[in-house]
Amino acid sequence: MPRVTFFREGIGADAAPGENLRELAQRAGVPIYRSFHVLLNCKGRGKCGSCRVELSDPGAVEPCERTGPEHRHLDRGFSDAATRLACQVTVCADISVLTQEVAGRRVETKGFIPRGF
Numbered sequence: 001m002p003r004v005t006f007f008r009e010g011i012g013a014d015a016a017p018g019e020n021l022r023e024l025a026q027r028a029g030v031p032i033y034r035s036f037h038v039l040l041n042c043k044g045r046g047k048c049g050s051c052r053v054e055l056s057d058p059g060a061v062e063p064c065e066r067t068g069p070e071h072r073h074l075d076r077g078f079s080d081a082a083t084r085l086a087c088q089v090t091v092c093a094d095i096s097v098l099t100q101e102v103a104g105r106r107v108e109t110k111g112f113i114p115r116g117f
């Protein structure tokens with residue numbers, strides 16, 4: 001069972017086989033949406049692009065290539081393979097995940113990936 005660590009929140013959770021990263025975050029109580037997207041999001045259909053996360057190991061999720069919705073929402077601003085949409089990937093190996101920053105709540109993330117969000 002792959003272990004997912006949400007770096008910013010300091011929360012860990014075990015992923016069920018084939019479990020979607022967005023659903024896992026919700027089950028673990030990790031907020032992946034920011035601002036008005038908490039209420040206004042596409043609920044995992046790949047249409048809003050608001051579930052963006054950064055992965056410590058892009059090879060630990062499936063599919064390993066970006067999906068069509070990810071190309072649409074991420075390619076212009078995030079060319080690195082580590083940035084994905086949580087609703088588009090399933091976890092297949094242990095991984096750390098960096099969620100988007102919450103305004104007014106800074107957490108030191110340099111230990112995760114130097115670029116940060």
Ligand code: FES
Nearest residue numbers: 044046049051087
């Ligand atoms: S929840 Fe809307 S794109 Fe992931």
